[in-house]
Amino acid sequence: MKQSRFNVIDKGNQPTLVYNSYSGAIVALDAEYEKALFANGANGPSEIVDNLMDAGLLVSDGLDEIEHLKEISSACRMQSKSLSFTIAPTLNCNFRCPYCYEDGKRYGSMSDQCVDQVIKHINGMALDNQAESLQIAWYGGEPLLAIETVEKITRGIRSDEILFNASMVTNGYFLDGKTAELLAKNGVTHVQVTVDGPPEIHNQRRCLPSGGDTFNRIIDNVKRASAYFNVILRVNVDPTNGDQIDRLIDSLDQKGLRNRVKLYLAAVDDINGACANSPCYSEDEFASIEASCLSRYKMTGYMDPFLPGFNPTICGAVNKYSEVIGPDGSLYKCWNEIGYSDRSYGSIFESVASNAFEVSKWTAYDFCSDSECLNCSLLPMCMGGCPFTRLYENKTSCVSARKNCIKVMRAAYDFKHKK
Numbered sequence: 001m002k003q004s005r006f007n008v009i010d011k012g013n014q015p016t017l018v019y020n021s022y023s024g025a026i027v028a029l030d031a032e033y034e035k036a037l038f039a040n041g042a043n044g045p046s047e048i049v050d051n052l053m054d055a056g057l058l059v060s061d062g063l064d065e066i067e068h069l070k071e072i073s074s075a076c077r078m079q080s081k082s083l084s085f086t087i088a089p090t091l092n093c094n095f096r097c098p099y100c101y102e103d104g105k106r107y108g109s110m111s112d113q114c115v116d117q118v119i120k121h122i123n124g125m126a127l128d129n130q131a132e133s134l135q136i137a138w139y140g141g142e143p144l145l146a147i148e149t150v151e152k153i154t155r156g157i158r159s160d161e162i163l164f165n166a167s168m169v170t171n172g173y174f175l176d177g178k179t180a181e182l183l184a185k186n187g188v189t190h191v192q193v194t195v196d197g198p199p200e201i202h203n204q205r206r207c208l209p210s211g212g213d214t215f216n217r218i219i220d221n222v223k224r225a226s227a228y229f230n231v232i233l234r235v236n237v238d239p240t241n242g243d244q245i246d247r248l249i250d251s252l253d254q255k256g257l258r259n260r261v262k263l264y265l266a267a268v269d270d271i272n273g274a275c276a277n278s279p280c281y282s283e284d285e286f287a288s289i290e291a292s293c294l295s296r297y298k299m300t301g302y303m304d305p306f307l308p309g310f311n312p313t314i315c316g317a318v319n320k321y322s323e324v325i326g327p328d329g330s331l332y333k334c335w336n337e338i339g340y341s342d343r344s345y346g347s348i349f350e351s352v353a354s355n356a357f358e359v360s361k362w363t364a365y366d367f368c369s370d371s372e373c374l375n376c377s378l379l380p381m382c383m384g385g386c387p388f389t390r391l392y393e394n395k396t397s398c399v400s401a402r403k404n405c406i407k408v409m410r411a412a413y414d415f416k417h418k419k
Contacts, residue, residue: 001041001049004059008377010406019409022065022380023056024309026412069310069380070368076312077319077363080129084322085122086137086335087153089146091327095171096209110149110327114348117329119156121348126162129321133163138188139335141327144174147182154186165189171206172218172225180225193222194234195263198247205241219255226260233261233302238268239279242289249297259301265290267400287403294408298415305411307401310380318365318387333362336388361391370396378402 010017015028018037029037033052036044041058052058059065090109110118126134134157138150150168158164164187172193183191196205199215206214222231235248245265252258267286281289294305316322317334324332330344331353337343345358353359367384368374373396376382382399384390389397401408 001053001058002061003037003040004056005065006377006380007057008405008409010409012406013410017409017413018057019307019405020056020309021307021378022069022310024307024381025055025057026307026409027052027055027057028413066368066374066379069312069383072310073312073314073367073383077314078321079313079319080321081132082135082321083122083125083129083131083133084135084137084316084319086139086316086322086324087118088139088141088324088326088335088338089143089149089153091141091339092145093140093142093171094145094173094208095142095206095214097206108327109146110329114327114329115149115152116156117348118153118325121325122153122157125321126157131162133165134158136164136166136187138166138168138170139324139338140169142171142174143168144170144179146327147174147179151182151186158187167191171214172221173214175218175221175225177221177224180221180228184228188229190230190232191225192232192234193218194236195219195222195248196236197241197244198251201241201244202248205236215251219252219257222261223255223257226257231261233263235263235265236268237265237286237289238281239285242281242285245289245293245297249300249302252302257302261302262304263297263302265293283398283400284403287400290400291404291407291411295411295414298411299418305408305415307405307408307412308381311383314365314367314383315387317362320363333359334388362387365391372396376402378405 004020004022006021008019008021015030016034017026017028019026032045033048036048037052037057041049041052049058092109122134125131136154143150154166166187167190168183168188169192175191175193194206195215195218196202199213202215203213208214222233225231235245267281269280294303297303298305313319322333324335324338325348326332326338326344329348330341331346331348332338332344343358345355346353365387367379370384373379373384378399378401381401385397385399389395
């Protein structure tokens with residue numbers, strides 16, 4: 001028996017807390033449990049040792065935890081029974097957000113011919129692989145500008161024989177009650193909407209070409225939509241709005257959104273030059289803000305502090321049976337690549353990948369290539385970080401938990417025991 005290499009221990013406060021990044025468990029130790037853990041189970045009561053093993057805090061002496069991760073991850077990334085597609089029915093957008101890769105350009109929408117081919121392509125893959133589940137993520141651009149395309153593709157690929165689940169990333173401007181009901185009927189169970197602060201801040205960052213208010217319309221839409229599916233609010237934060245979260249929470253409360261939606265923070269990063277014209281937080285700065293918000297808002301219903309467990313598939317980009325489909329039928333592995341023709345590996349109109357390298361560089365992604373990652377106690381939850389960042393920027397994109405894990409552990413414990 002030995003302690004898991006993926007334990008993170010906080011003895012700075014009472015009780016002692018242990019988080020295991022493989023199991024996802026956060027365990028509060030009393031004196032007897034603490035003694036058994038730090039003695040690697042030696043002479044500990046069998047019930048306590050069994051409980052510590054069930055939580056993943058103790059593992060067998062012969063278990064190579066890194067090899068175990070590799071084996072499970074490899075199998076999951078090759079899983080053909082569950083197919084995943086991110087579909088951008090259009091790259092057009094009604095917003096002109098300053099940090100967005102679209103930068104006001106128009107990229108067009110799917111033609112009727114392309115829509116028909118998307119249906120044929122997905123159904124063909126499902127049949128060839130005897131798929132048991134199908135996951136669709138609607139993306140853009142702004143996918144609600146092409147709601148008819150969303151409907152038609154869904155009708156063409158949805159069947160009683162395959163478990164179907166869909167989600168959408170939208171700016172929320174067109175997410176009225178009728179549209180929300182329509183999305184729910186088309187299998188959408190989760191929708192992410194970006195809200196970048198209280199009204200005056202949001203309206204500067206999430207803006208129409210002509211300017212004006214978008215916040216109130218979006219929040220009113222979100223309130224109605226929350227009756228049909230889960231709505232997650234994403235707040236993109238940087239030094240220009242990071243101190244405005246309190247005021248955003250107040251605004252959401254005034255609109256009656258408490259206990260209707262969840263909220264999370266995301267750092268504006270430099271993918272596709274997003275930080276060229278505006279500042280971005282460092283990893284340390286963002287981690288500090290995130291931990292502070294999780295601690296302050298844990299009882300509001302908006303933010304539930306938690307730490308995840310093992311993420312074997314890492315992300316869709318490095319999974320064999322996951323694809324991103326652009327509005328012209330181009331195929332990509334990562335949604336950050338949509339619109340960059342040189343990064344496409346083929347087309348739904350072709351039976352064979354025209355650029356096999358663009359596939360292999362993703363599917364061959366190896367989280368074990370970085371010695372720093374191999375020695376990190378958080379490896380199972382992050383699996384080496386964002387593959388896009390590693391491949392294109394030649395650096396590691398660490399999860400914020402590496403900087404704020406102890407604080408989030410404590411917030412999660414407090415949340416559970418004060419509910």
